[in-house]
Amino acid sequence: MTEKSALLFAIIENAIDGIITIDERGLIESINPAACALFGYSIEEVIGRNVSMLMPRPDKDQHDEYIARYQRTGSPHIIGTGRDVNGQKKDGTLFPFRLGVNEVKYSGRTIYAGFIHDLSREKEAEAKILHYASQLEKLVEERTVSLQKSVTELQAAKETVSKSLEKEKELNQLKSRFVSMASHEFRTPLSSITLSASLIERYKLQSDDTNVSKHVSKIKNSVGNLTTILDDFLSLERLEAGKIETNFTKFDVVKLSEEITEEMQLMAKKDQNIIYQHTGLHSTVLLDQNLLRNCIVNLISNAIKYSGENTFIEFNTELTSTECIVTVRDNGIGIPETDHKHLFEPFFRANNTGNIPGTGLGLNIILRYVNLMGGKVNFSSLVNQKTVFTLNFPQ
Template sequence: MHPSIAENDVAHICELLFQSAAEGLVVVGARGTILLVNPRMEELFGYAPNELIGKSIEVLVPLADRKAHEHHRAGYEARPAKRPMGIGLDLQGQRKDGSTFPVEVSLNHFTLNGEMYVMGLLTDITKRHAAEVELLKVNNDLEHRVEQRTAEVKAAERNLREALEKEKELNALKSRFVSMASHEFRTPLSTILSSVDLIGRYNDGPHRANIERHVAKVRSKVRELTVMLDDLLSLEKLELDQVQCIPAEFDLVDLCIEVLEELRDLAKPGQEIRFDHAGSERRMKQDPRMIANVLRNLLTNAMKYSPEDRPIVLRTAIDGGTATVEVADRGIGIPEEDQPHMFERFFRAGNAVTIQGTGLGLNIVRRYLDLMGGTISFTSRLGEGTTFTISLPARATP
């Protein structure tokens, strides 16, 4: 059981609470007259002790809001209730010097000796209001940044789409040009080659040796141009997914001999291509056109990037269901830093830029081998030569 508190002690406690409260306290009587304020209230509004006593409560309200406040006060006096003041509104208090600050007010009423009094609890929310304003500013800024970023992403997406369309148009135009140019070049090249053959056949004059040498040179260059055109056409078809692997039975040795004979005119003086097939198994089922194209590219590169009087070796084998083709030369080799890029379109090694070529051959070779389920790898040492090794199934799967 708690000991009772004397009435005068209760009054003293209430006085201490009133005087030391962290919020402003005000008691208003009839017609809004201020009857009592605590020190915190006087401090908030900049008044001296007891200076507010007897003044109208509207003196603490900004001038522009006083008429409305009188109306609200009359309404509260008619229907008093415990509640916050100005719900949903930004309430402002006005100091003695005329400056204003944001406040939060709670109202309560009590009756004493038949008279109704209203007590207000007022809190200075300047810091909270500033934080809310800053938070709103940050949110607005964030929303603006999101909107701006979204607009930038959409603009970038639009630009990328437009660039992609232009790229598609350019690629289509390039493909049409390559196709047209390749086909158009074939006719004059065939005519030139036929004329060169006729010149070589009907030349019986005293300068026969010189003529034959020049005829061989022209024939070699025509074949080089033909190889380039073949590469361009092959690339175009690969890009358009128009290349299909059509397996057929063929003799690998016969195919190699046929390609070697076809490329004979491209060999430099003293270049000897040695061909060796290991084992007795010679027949396989793959796309012979693709295999021939792969052989042409690898052998042409070997001749092109090897000096005169250097041998080139072509080795083949069919063993355990796998066909292996190896082309080795003793040419200029490939710089180590260029080796990871050798199968990229149009890439040419740094030590090969002065030698005629398109940079398409190895890319086409690898893509043909991909279609046939094969692989290609190579080893190379600068100044010593390069060896390309191909491995693919000897029997194409349906």
Template sequence: MKNASFDNSDKNETPAKYTQRFQALFNYASIGILLTDADGNIILVNDFALKQFGYQFKELVEKKIEILIPPRFHLKHEKYREGYNEHPKSRHMGIGRDLHAIKKDGTEFPVEVSLSHYRNDEGAFVIAFITDITERVNAREQIIKLNNELEKTVELRTQQLADTLHQLELSKDEQEIILNKEKELGELKSKFISIASHEFRTPLSTILSSIYLINKYQAADEQPKREKHIHRIISSVNMLTDILNDFLSLSKMEEGKMQVRISEINIKELVDEMSDDIQTILKPGQTIKYEHHGNEIGFLDPSLLKHILLNLLSNAVKFSHDNGSIEIYTFINERNVELVVKDYGIGISKEEQQHLFERFFRAGNAMNIQGSGLGLHIVGRYVELMNGNIEFLSELDKGTEFKVTFNYL
């Protein structure tokens, strides 16, 4: 290798001694050293590199440097080599990338490579210093693994702590919910006693007085009077039944025992039947008009739908005047079912409309009309159970319109 220079003050040493020392430095170095020409052909390999790669000297000399690189990197390496030859300088190779070499037996291992270069009258040459960093990489991977395990352990412990705190919060919240439920139940019982004592008094008094009067009307020509009081008894019993049913329905919903059973029903027939049943409670001169549009078959809970319709119709009757008209409309298509109940009665003031679906709410202009204040609250809950929506329009002294929509999609 020409142009190699050594700073040696002993002028009596011969070139042979220089060569001997250079060969010792080359062959006994504890790092792999390769010398290649500008075309990437291997010129020299030291013993350490031969042991690193498992080759004999004659197996590598005059072979391309790519023999020591995994095949998948050959094309890229050739481009890197050409680029280095154009702008040669001493540097580390592959900064920021993981470099791999391949042994004779096909085993790959991670390496670090430092490049240097020189030129003489024979041409340009590149010197590669190759370090096997397998142990370093393994140690780094072990550290990464330990760090990941530590992070997972910390994360697990943190999550366990968070879960424990969450459970404590839930326990606290559950206790608060239970206390609130007990409080609501107490209020419900108190409200029930208050309403029962008030609302039951009138129909019970009516029943007792009518029974007493029926007993007085013995003559045959007094049959119309008896029928009048019999009708009053039936109406009062129905009123008591409605109030009790409201409380039972509310109790079931509060306890989570209300079940929805969707089935195929003929909604037009159901509304026709309900319209006939409601005739017994109509005030003098009141009429019910019913129009249906679209398919007759729908998929809802028939029991809940009956209760919704019965409540809306009962309210329309109660809060309408004598000779008033009550209108029912049903619309059914492949997407939804719509039910509309409209009256021209006393209506609800704008100030009170926001409270309409609250438990025990009674509008100011309806205090003298029998009722538990639970009907519309239960209707709203039933509509929700069937994934429906209820809305209304009302104007004081002009009437109220309720629209219930059940969507299939």
């Protein structure tokens, strides 16, 4: 073997791609190690056999026809590069490769050299890319639909919110105007009525005119009820507008409670008695005095309103090392158990209140005031037996 032939042989033997040569009948004359590795055969197993053994059907059957046609016409079927086909390994599995075929004139005869480039990895990568692309397209499509839906919903929500805000703004303006008007327009004549009623009582004839006293009492009660209603509406408006700010100061809760007891006793019914008692070694608390006063006055007012004559209203304060406890107890009409869960809702009144006047705002206002001071409200009640409200404030 010449040096040139040896070099050519070494190149073929060490080539990365498979190389197979066949004769005019399609019989394999040579095969390099790379081709043997691709198809899983040894050299001895393929030399002298028809190359169609390396092809799957229907290529195998078609190749025999190509050979027969070549023998009849003298024209080969495949010459050139770049044709992707499938090969069949010894174990029957298939793999893709790119086939290039050259016609070679050698020693007065024609042979065909096939160059085989394995495409297995490329095809796997291509399949993965196509799979990922398909998934990505599907995901993009789903996300696009979802985004379009979200945009539509957001637009609808925006329009709804805009309408709601506009409506709420109008309602708030109307409410503020009503509250301001009510506060101004009602308080002036109510003050006049109160003054007139006081003067009637003061300058009436010294005789025991029971009718005058009766009507004076009615005027005072009506004025008191209207004033309470206005105060409730004003308090609710300020709470809704966020205008209530707590002002925590240290003060004597016993002194405050005694003042409230004295004031509320004047509003009590005939032979109703408010009994105040304090428990604890100290009496100084850190709370908002105005808010606490409002809560206590409201609770005692309710006790007076919903209790009959000749009854006792118990009003207690207790100061421990950790909390301040305020309790108001009456023995009036009580609260039906079915109404307990709605008791602190705005404008709600128990079913057994009948013609007793009220706005249904008092307890809601108390709850919100107590919450502003960081406290809690608890109550218990039995119809026609008792009602007990307890306010607990941390100290």
